Amino acid sequence: xxxxxxxxxxxxxxxxxxxxxxxxxxxxxxxxxxxxxxxxxxxxxxxxxxxxxxxxxxxxxxxxxxxxxxxxxxxxxxxxxxxxxxxxxxxxxxxxxxxxxxxxxxxxxxxxxxxxxxxxxxxxxxxxxxxxxxxxxxxxxxxxxxxxxxxxxxxxxxxxxxxxxxxxxxxxxxxxxxxxxxxxxxxxxxxxxxxxxxxxxxxxxxxxxxxxxxxxxxxxxxxxxxxxxxxxxxxxxxxxxxxxxxxxxxxxxxxxxxxxxxxxxxxxxxxxxxxxxxxxxxxxxxxxxxxxxxxxxxxxxxxxxxxxxxxxxxxxxxxxxxxxxxxxxxxxxxxxxxxxxxxxxxxxxxxxxxxxxxxxxxxxxxxxxxxxxxxxxxxxxxxxxxxxxxxxxxxxxxx
Numbered sequence: 001x002x003x004x005x006x007x008x009x010x011x012x013x014x015x016x017x018x019x020x021x022x023x024x025x026x027x028x029x030x031x032x033x034x035x036x037x038x039x040x041x042x043x044x045x046x047x048x049x050x051x052x053x054x055x056x057x058x059x060x061x062x063x064x065x066x067x068x069x070x071x072x073x074x075x076x077x078x079x080x081x082x083x084x085x086x087x088x089x090x091x092x093x094x095x096x097x098x099x100x101x102x103x104x105x106x107x108x109x110x111x112x113x114x115x116x117x118x119x120x121x122x123x124x125x126x127x128x129x130x131x132x133x134x135x136x137x138x139x140x141x142x143x144x145x146x147x148x149x150x151x152x153x154x155x156x157x158x159x160x161x162x163x164x165x166x167x168x169x170x171x172x173x174x175x176x177x178x179x180x181x182x183x184x185x186x187x188x189x190x191x192x193x194x195x196x197x198x199x200x201x202x203x204x205x206x207x208x209x210x211x212x213x214x215x216x217x218x219x220x221x222x223x224x225x226x227x228x229x230x231x232x233x234x235x236x237x238x239x240x241x242x243x244x245x246x247x248x249x250x251x252x253x254x255x256x257x258x259x260x261x262x263x264x265x266x267x268x269x270x271x272x273x274x275x276x277x278x279x280x281x282x283x284x285x286x287x288x289x290x291x292x293x294x295x296x297x298x299x300x301x302x303x304x305x306x307x308x309x310x311x312x313x314x315x316x317x318x319x320x321x322x323x324x325x326x327x328x329x330x331x332x333x334x335x336x337x338x339x340x341x342x343x344x345x346x347x348x349x350x351x352x353x354x355x356x357x358x359x360x361x362x363x364x365x366x367x368x369x370x371x372x373x374x375x376x377x378x379x380x381x382x383x384x385x386x387x388x389x390x391x392x393x394x395x396x397x398x399x
Contacts, residue, residue, distance in 0.1 A: 003376060004366035010380045011358045015120035017391040017399055020143075020256065020287065020312040020341025021350065022125055023113070025134055029104045031346050033096045041349040042069040042316060052096075058089035068319050068356070076352030080116075099348070110139050112347050117354045120388070121399045123341065125200050125256075127161045130168075131191045141399050143198040143256055144191040146244050147206055149184050150237040153222050160205040177223045184240070185247050192251060197398040198285070199248055200256040207237065208266025209259070211275045214239040242275060249281035254395055256310070259290040259297060261317075270296040276304050283394070285339070289314045289325045298325070302332045308394055309334065311386075312341030315356035322360040327368060335382055339391045361386055 001009075024030070024040065031037040038050045046067060048060045064070040065088075074087050081098045085091050106112055113119045124140040126132035130148070133140040148163035155166040155173040165171050171183060188199065203209055214235045222228045222236030248255040259269035269290035276284055285308045290297035301307045309329055315322040329338055340361070342353035365379040374382070391399060 002366070003369050003379075004362050006376065007365050007369075007379055007383055008358055008362040011362060011383050011387060012118065014118060014384050014387045016118045016354070016387045017339070018113075018117075018119045018122045018341050018350075019285075019310055019339045019391050019395075020125060020343050021122045022127065022343065022345050023109070023122065023134065023140070023347075023350070024345050025126075025128075026109075028106055028109065030109075031099060031103060031348065033100050034092060035096075037073070037099060037346065037348060040345045041073060042344075043073060045069075054089050054092075057092045061088045068316055071319075072316055072352035072356040073349060074352075075355050076348050079355070080348065080351065102348075106347070109347050110136055113350060114139065117342075117347075117351055123197060123391075123395075123399065125202075127163075127202070130163065131194060131196050133195060137195055142191075142194075142196045143200040144188065144196040145200045145202060146188075147201065147203055149244065150203065150206070150240050152180060152240075153228065153233050153236045154224060160202070177220045180223065181243060184243065188244075188247055188253075189251065192253060196253075197395050198254040198256050199244065200258075201241075202258040202262075203241075204258050204260075204262030204267035206263075207234075208263060208271065209257070209269075210266060210271040211238045211241045213242060213274065213278055242279070245275060245279040245282045248283070249279060252283075252396065254283045254285050254308075256285045256287060258288065259286050260288045260293060261291060268293045268296055269300055273300065276300060276307060280304075280306055282306060283308065285310050285394070287312055287341075287343075288317070289321070291317050291321060294321060294325045294328075298328055298332065301329065301334050301337060308337040308339070310339045310341055311357060311360070312339075312343040313353075315360040316343070316353050319356055319360055322356075323364045323367075326360060326364040330364070330368060330382070331373070335385065336390060336393070338386050339394065340387055357387075 038044050048063050050060050087095050122140050124142050127145050130145040131142050133142050147159040148165050151157045151159045152165050158164045218235040219239030222232035260267050269286050283306050286297050287310045301309050340357050342350045344350040344353050368374050369379045
């Protein structure tokens with residue numbers, strides 16, 4: 001048996017802590033065919049149409065058959081459906097029907113995630129209802145998305161998901177600025193008491209993550225001021241983000257941050273350098289390796305002890321990049337700062353993400369073992385740390 005296969009098989013024995021997931025509330029019978037799967041997966045981000053015709057299927061597959069998103073969803077389908085057929089313009093009707101049958105046959109999506117994906121716990125980012133555990137706290141441990149608090153500069157402005165604390169929570173629209181700040185802390189502590197184990201920023205979908213330290217007076221000028229300039233509003237948002245960082249430090253709750261892609265002009269992890277350096281007691285978890293700026297993420301993780309790496313999404317974006325990034329993390333001495341999450345919406349894509357994550361970790365560790373950087377037993381230990389133990393430590397056993 002090869003070293004890679006031995007590590008891969010060992011990963012399958014680990015009770016995984018999935019640190020980032022968007023599992024949708026729908027439980028049984030979903031996705032209902034290929035169309036649903038495309039629309040509720042990263043395949044839907046690939047600028048290719050799928051309309052159920054043979055011609056569109058041929059174009060779709062021709063453009064994406066070597067794409068990592070496509071590859072791992074196809075691998076997921078092949079394993080789940082017990083076939084070696086490739087998904088193409090000739091086989092898609094068969095796959096479409098089998099996906100419907102598979103989804104309808106599941107007694108419970110949650111049991112599938114436990115038994116097939118080996119997830120012991122899932123940190124859920126339910127952006128449609130920040131802080132939700134889908135009614136299953138035994139499996140789902142929520143993170144709490146904070147984007148909306150940066151959009152309370154007016155009672156009716158909303159973030160990328162349509163959220164605003166005045167609209168979502170019914171806060172009085174005449175709150176003074178100090179009262180607004182108090183309400184933010186109250187809501188975060190309330191969500192923590194309800195089981196949230198982390199805060200989450202997906203702000204690259206809303207604005208740049210180049211947050212600057214601002215004064216109280218600068219921020220106040222941007223709050224519910226009809227004459228506020230764009231700079232006043234940005235100052236308000238910057239201040240609120242720094243304020244949330246201080247709350248995270250106060251309650252020692254990790255702060256998960258989307259980095260890379262999203263708003264390309266403003267999603268590079270290096271843009272967080274100022275806020276990271278000025279909040280040394282806040283534990284920042286950088287998602288996605290800041291792809292495509294992985295070197296910048298590596299630099300931050302190397303230089304700051306309060307910065308951690310979550311591999312979520314990266315093996316599905318570019319498996320080769322994930323392998324290289326992981327080897328660099330280990331070689332720079334940050335093996336204890338690495339976690340993994342599926343970052344997906346459906347069980348089929350989640351299983352594909354698990355296969356991608358397993359492959360990337362096993363390949364990176366096998367390469368290092370074969371190059372005599374570590375022993376096989378050390379590789380297995382690192383695999384267990386990445387898929388489980390590091391998460392328990394970083395999230396302080398709240399998971």
